[in-house]
Amino acid sequence: NQDATMKYYEVILIDPSHQKIRNDSRINWIVDPVHKHREMRGLTSAGRKGRGIRKRGHRANGRMGGSWKAAWLRRKGRGIR
Secondary structure: OEOOOOEOOOOOOOOOOOHHHHHOOOOHHHHOHHHOOOOOOOOOHHHHHHHOOOOOHHHHOOOOOOOHHHHHHHHHOOOOO
């Protein structure tokens, strides 16, 4: 939703250890081990942005992963050395 100045997003929190969630075939994909600690592995949108792999196509040709700021600092100081 939104009004004249703000946007509002709806966030739904789910407890993956609850038996109703574990037994429901439509949403028990959340319980799979591959979805555990996505934020620690840099798999969220913000994590991918920080690692520099959220872009696709010709914009991503120079990106190998890692931090975009570290790569920028490396390139910036290259001429001084």
